[in-house]
Amino acid sequence: MASTIRVRATSSGETTEVQALIQHPMESGFVKDAKGEIIPPHFIQQLTFEYGGKPVFVADWGGGISKDPYVKFAFKGGKKGDDLKVSWIDNKGASDTTTAKIQ
Amino acid sequence: MTKTDDGLSATRRLILQGAGAVALVVLGSAFGNLPFGLAPAFAAANDKYPEEAFKAKSEADAIKALYGKTPEASDKVKVDAPEIAENGAVVPVSVTTTLPDVTSISFLVTENPVVLVASYKIPAGTMPSVGNRIKMAKTSNVIVVVEAGGKLYSATKEVKVTVGGCGG
Amino acid sequence: MKLRTKVQLSLAAFGLVLLAFAAPSVFAADKVDPVADAKAFKKFFYEKFPKLKPEDFVNGPYSMNEDLYKQWQEKEQFPPYEFALEAGKEMFSKPFKNGKTYGDCFANKGIGVRQDYPTFDEKEGKVITLELALNRCREANGEPPFSYLRDEMASLTAYMAFTSRGKPFDIKIPNDPRALEAYEKGKEYFYTRRGQLNFSCATCHVQSPGERVRTEVLAPALGILNAMPIYRSEWSGMGTTSRRFTTCNSQIRGVPLTPQDDEYRNVEYYLSYVSNGLPISGPGARP
Numbered sequence: 001m002a003s004t005i006r007v008r009a010t011s012s013g014e015t016t017e018v019q020a021l022i023q024h025p026m027e028s029g030f031v032k033d034a035k036g037e038i039i040p041p042h043f044i045q046q047l048t049f050e051y052g053g054k055p056v057f058v059a060d061w062g063g064g065i066s067k068d069p070y071v072k073f074a075f076k077g078g079k080k081g082d083d084l085k086v087s088w089i090d091n092k093g094a095s096d097t098t099t100a101k102i103q
Numbered sequence: 104m105t106k107t108d109d110g111l112s113a114t115r116r117l118i119l120q121g122a123g124a125v126a127l128v129v130l131g132s133a134f135g136n137l138p139f140g141l142a143p144a145f146a147a148a149n150d151k152y153p154e155e156a157f158k159a160k161s162e163a164d165a166i167k168a169l170y171g172k173t174p175e176a177s178d179k180v181k182v183d184a185p186e187i188a189e190n191g192a193v194v195p196v197s198v199t200t201t202l203p204d205v206t207s208i209s210f211l212v213t214e215n216p217v218v219l220v221a222s223y224k225i226p227a228g229t230m231p232s233v234g235n236r237i238k239m240a241k242t243s244n245v246i247v248v249v250e251a252g253g254k255l256y257s258a259t260k261e262v263k264v265t266v267g268g269c270g271g
Numbered sequence: 272m273k274l275r276t277k278v279q280l281s282l283a284a285f286g287l288v289l290l291a292f293a294a295p296s297v298f299a300a301d302k303v304d305p306v307a308d309a310k311a312f313k314k315f316f317y318e319k320f321p322k323l324k325p326e327d328f329v330n331g332p333y334s335m336n337e338d339l340y341k342q343w344q345e346k347e348q349f350p351p352y353e354f355a356l357e358a359g360k361e362m363f364s365k366p367f368k369n370g371k372t373y374g375d376c377f378a379n380k381g382i383g384v385r386q387d388y389p390t391f392d393e394k395e396g397k398v399i400t401l402e403l404a405l406n407r408c409r410e411a412n413g414e415p416p417f418s419y420l421r422d423e424m425a426s427l428t429a430y431m432a433f434t435s436r437g438k439p440f441d442i443k444i445p446n447d448p449r450a451l452e453a454y455e456k457g458k459e460y461f462y463t464r465r466g467q468l469n470f471s472c473a474t475c476h477v478q479s480p481g482e483r484v485r486t487e488v489l490a491p492a493l494g495i496l497n498a499m500p501i502y503r504s505e506w507s508g509m510g511t512t513s514r515r516f517t518t519c520n521s522q523i524r525g526v527p528l529t530p531q532d533d534e535y536r537n538v539e540y541y542l543s544y545v546s547n548g549l550p551i552s553g554p555g556a557r558p
Contacts, residue, residue, distance in 0.1 A: 006168070006353060015230065021349045028238065029218050045152050056229050062157045064220035064238050066193040066214060067507055070349055072234035186338045187486075189558045190504030195345040236346070265486035 007100035009084045016102055018049060018057070018079030020086060021070050028063030043091055044069060050085040051078055067077050137197035156219050161247055162211045165219040168210060170255055174248050177202070177256035182247050184260045188239060191264040197234035198258070200246045207250035214243030239264045274482060274537060281319075281478045303451045305444050306542055308458065312545040317494040319480070329497035329552040331490035335481035343556060352429060352502040352554045355509045359430030362423060367412040373427070376408035384430070384549050385435035389442065391541045398453050398536040398558025400512055401428055420517070424507035425500045430468035432499065432553030440497060440551065442544040457541030460493075460534050466505040471540070487558060494546050496539065498555025505558060510540055 009016055022044065024066035029041025046067075047059040056075040061102040078084070080102055130190045157164035166174060184196040198208060203223075208231065209222040220237045231249070239245070242263045317330060320335075327334040361491070363381065366372045373405055374380030378381045378387075388401035399407075402424055406416040417423040444450050464471045472492065480491035500511045510518075511532035520527035528534055 058224040
């Protein structure tokens with residue numbers, strides 16, 4: 001099954017810029033469906049980016065992050081061809097992980 | 104109410120009680136190796152989801168739960184957000200700062216039912232700037248808090264949110 | 272009120288332009304002149320927005336408002352239609368149960384052909400849209416048709432549009448009175464008021480582009496289909512031309528037609544034709 005995580009990591013030599021887009025409903029738990037019932041909260045709580053076995057960025061999210069969440073950051077280092085590992089876990093205990101190559 | 108009973112506690116570790124005064128600089132050592140005797144302000148580990156902070160109803164409570172301090176306004180924190188959100192469901196907001204030794208950046212929306220939207224851990228070597236897309240329930244202040252050198256700074260921008268469209 | 276004056280002026284100006292180009296009255300089919308229409312249509316918009324380049328018109332409200340433009344550009348870095356586009360590519364390449372593919376139903380294997388649709392089918396005597404062609408392809412190969420509004424249809428057309436990005440709209444009206452009639456009927460639909468709000472498509476998209484209807488900034492009619500299918504923030508998802516036509520009908524408190532009804536096909540034909548030369552920008556994102 002295809003990963004929910006899309007990553008674009010580009011190295012400019014000095015720094016690596018990372019953008020990620022993840023397929024996830026990010027239900028806040030405040031929205032009602034057509035029947036008027038609350039759609040239960042369902043959102044990614046933690047998203048981690050690791051390079052060289054160490055976290056370079058950790059996102060703690062709530063239901064206030066948009067559906068199909070996006071994040072952008074940059075870190076020093078990172079070479080073309082190196083791996084960047086991205087993982088998330090949501091409030092239901094589901095998770096996904098992927099490894100992307102830095103371009 | 105954001106219910107987190109289901110998944111987190113079963114799989115993750117303890118939640119940090121706010122932040123200590125000392126900013127922890129992570130050097131070459133494997134993460135998790137904290138200098139003993141120091142209350143961990145920040146552990147470069149992929150755990151410690153700030154559950155309490157995500158339950159807070161006011162920005163003061165959320166910030167207190169996250170950092171245990173109060174921020175001072177700083178013009179060195181630059182928030183980039185639209186004047187009028189195209190749609191409250193997806194508002195692109197980013198922040199950048201010239202403050203040194205940034206360890207954490209958080210986004211809060213005062214009029215949201217859950218004020219804290221996101222909190223980012225910035226390990227040493229990661230640039231102090233973040234871009235994300237947030238939900239805004241209505242016109243509100245967007246507050247960005249930056250923890251740098253053990254102190255807390257903030258900047259605020261008002262973003263208008265309208266319900267628009269022809270009969271929609 | 273500012274808006275009313277603007278509307279009146281625009282209406283007057285547009286009326287003059289129409290007269291000046293002897294644009295045919297909708298009742299005189301023998302004077303149908305699509306070439307002149309398209310020229311007049313473009314001229315109207317180019318003069319209304321002198322700072323915009325022709326290709327800017329395919330960006331809908333984003334070329335009309337700087338704050339919106341910024342938000343759009345930021346999201347285009349990693350756009351919300353990304354997943355639909357990926358799904359579309361996968362679906363497009365996957366063979367049907369009988370071993371054939373979508374590519375077998377189209378010229379050039381369906382790659383880079385979106386700008387030719389809608390097309391006029393001289394055998395059938397009707398306008399064929401891309402979505403219609405796709406469902407016919409499915410049915411011809413023993414597969415059930417998709418809904419015309421969203422999901423799979425939006426994903427497939429997103430991929431096909433993507434392969435045509437940058438290519439100019441190239442709608443053809445063959446020298447066939449039925450084609451001219453379809454075109455003319457499309458134009459008539461476009462300019463006819465309907466619904467409780469008594470708006471025509473032109474009311475918003477010709478008279479008031481860049482202005483607001485309530486709080487939303489209106490897109491110009493020129494280039495309005497070039498970005499289809501679109502991920503609308505309002506829908507939190509993808510939608511096709513059919514989705515937009517039906518929801519618009521509802522929004523002006525009229526009765527929506529069935530997707531791919533003749534009127535819809537014809538207005539799509541008209542709108543696409545008058546935007547000939549402007550680049551395909553789909554799949555797109557919209558408020």
